[in-house]
Amino acid sequence: MSTSFNIELSPRPNREGLYTIYLRITVRRQHKRIKTSILIEKKFYNPEAEYGRWIRKTHPRSRQINEALVGILDQARSEYEGLGSVASKEAIAKKILNPDKLTLADYMLQCIQEIFNTTTYDHATQCKCILNQFVAFLPKDILLTEVTTYHINQYKVHLLRKNHANTARHYLKKIGTQFRRAYDNDLITKNPYDKIEYPKSERCTRKKMSDAEIDTLNNVKAQNPRFMGKWDEIAIELYYFSYLHGGIRLGDMVQLRVKDFQNGRLTYEMNKTGVVKSIKIRPEAQSIFDKYYNPDALPEHYFFPLLDNNAPYSRFITKAEKSKMPLPIKQHHYNDMSRVKRRINAWLKRKALLGELEGVTFHTARHSFADKARRMMKEKKNITIDGIRLMLGHSSLATTQRYLNSFDLEGQDDAHDAIFGD
Numbered sequence: 001m002s003t004s005f006n007i008e009l010s011p012r013p014n015r016e017g018l019y020t021i022y023l024r025i026t027v028r029r030q031h032k033r034i035k036t037s038i039l040i041e042k043k044f045y046n047p048e049a050e051y052g053r054w055i056r057k058t059h060p061r062s063r064q065i066n067e068a069l070v071g072i073l074d075q076a077r078s079e080y081e082g083l084g085s086v087a088s089k090e091a092i093a094k095k096i097l098n099p100d101k102l103t104l105a106d107y108m109l110q111c112i113q114e115i116f117n118t119t120t121y122d123h124a125t126q127c128k129c130i131l132n133q134f135v136a137f138l139p140k141d142i143l144l145t146e147v148t149t150y151h152i153n154q155y156k157v158h159l160l161r162k163n164h165a166n167t168a169r170h171y172l173k174k175i176g177t178q179f180r181r182a183y184d185n186d187l188i189t190k191n192p193y194d195k196i197e198y199p200k201s202e203r204c205t206r207k208k209m210s211d212a213e214i215d216t217l218n219n220v221k222a223q224n225p226r227f228m229g230k231w232d233e234i235a236i237e238l239y240y241f242s243y244l245h246g247g248i249r250l251g252d253m254v255q256l257r258v259k260d261f262q263n264g265r266l267t268y269e270m271n272k273t274g275v276v277k278s279i280k281i282r283p284e285a286q287s288i289f290d291k292y293y294n295p296d297a298l299p300e301h302y303f304f305p306l307l308d309n310n311a312p313y314s315r316f317i318t319k320a321e322k323s324k325m326p327l328p329i330k331q332h333h334y335n336d337m338s339r340v341k342r343r344i345n346a347w348l349k350r351k352a353l354l355g356e357l358e359g360v361t362f363h364t365a366r367h368s369f370a371d372k373a374r375r376m377m378k379e380k381k382n383i384t385i386d387g388i389r390l391m392l393g394h395s396s397l398a399t400t401q402r403y404l405n406s407f408d409l410e411g412q413d414d415a416h417d418a419i420f421g422d
Contacts, residue, residue, distance in 0.1 A: 005080075007021060009021060018039040037114060038065060043058075105135050107144045125334065133171075164204060165202045235343075240284075242365040242369075244285045244369075245279050251272070251337065258302075265278055265281060279391060311332065311333075312332065370403055373391070388400055
């Protein structure tokens with residue numbers, strides 16, 4: 001019987017512009033194609049390549065992907081030899097697709113690759129860490145179909161021993177998403193997550209700065225001019241600008257564009273959620289705006305001089321566009337963003353210590369804004385929780401309420417005093 005196995009590329013891309021690699025089984029000139037989990041850009045695929053070199057070396061993971069494809073071909077040949085005289089293309093495909101032989105590690109590896117291809121690099125990196133930790137906790141080479149509710153509950157106990165309940169909840173939900181996908185794709189007949197109870201969200205302590213502490217940090221430059229370098233100044237100025245405008249996240253601050261500032265307003269898409277936020281520029285921030293505004297800059301240029309306007313990732317502006325960046329560009333963007341964020345937080349911490357302030361990170365600007373908004377809401381009727389929700393960019397009032405409640409120790413103390421008639 002004339003039977004062959006080959007690798008080929010899908011003729012059409014998916015919504016992200018990536019092409020799926022297929023295993024093609026040919027029996028008596030009849031073809032059967034099996035979809036793999038591997039997606040790549042068309043330019044990285046070489047249809048004329050020697051065996052084992054289908055993915056060009058210009059791809060950052062060419063070796064790993066080529067090895068995976070060799071493994072797929074080896075498995076196909078092995079199943080073919082085991083079937084003997086009944087080795088039709090359908091029978092071979094059925095054996096290859098048999099989920100009873102799919103290990104948890106291999107399945108999660110497929111999930112990680114798909115996540116890297118379809119979302120931002122920082123989110124994909126976080127998911128990779130979470131999924132790999134789960135795989136490492138379970139017995140080696142356990143099959144996907146062998147994972148039970150017991151295993152997941154054991155891992156939940158393990159997470160709760162070492163982490164806050166909210167962290168454990170977050171990890172379990174990320175893992176649960178992959179088991180739901182496995183169930184939807186008929187890789188498992190029963191979802192072990194069906195009977196899992198996620199840890200309840202708990203109130204957590206969020207570091208915030210008082211109005212006086214914000215003033216102290218903002219005045220560090222004037223009080224310590226000899227110890228202030230260019231990047232020390234920008235760290236404090238970005239922090240104060242963020243605080244004045246609803247606690248803009250550092251990742252968003254770094255990527256603001258010139259075109260985001262128009263007619264006295266800042267309008268930008270939040271990188272975390274994709275929500276578009278528009279806020280009036282505060283008079284207190286005008287000097288910061290004037291310092292960094294460059295009239296010769298193009299509208300798509302970065303407003304603050306932290307990222308390279310000539311970098312390949314600079315032409316991808318929206319969250320949707322960034323999710324479609326080729327993997328090497330995603331990694332380049334992630335590395336540059338991580339470097340800038342690490343430096344800003346280091347500079348901020350060093351300068352905060354000059355004002356005898358501890359525990360200051362850039363994200364405390366967001367916490368500090370939320371706490372000030374909560375306090376002022378009690379004093380002024382024209383401040384509503386929905387207005388605060390819009391400024392923070394939350395999608396629901398419940399999220400904002402939980403956020404504000406985490407700071408409201410005064411309300412708790414007032415109620416406590418009232419109970420005892422104080």
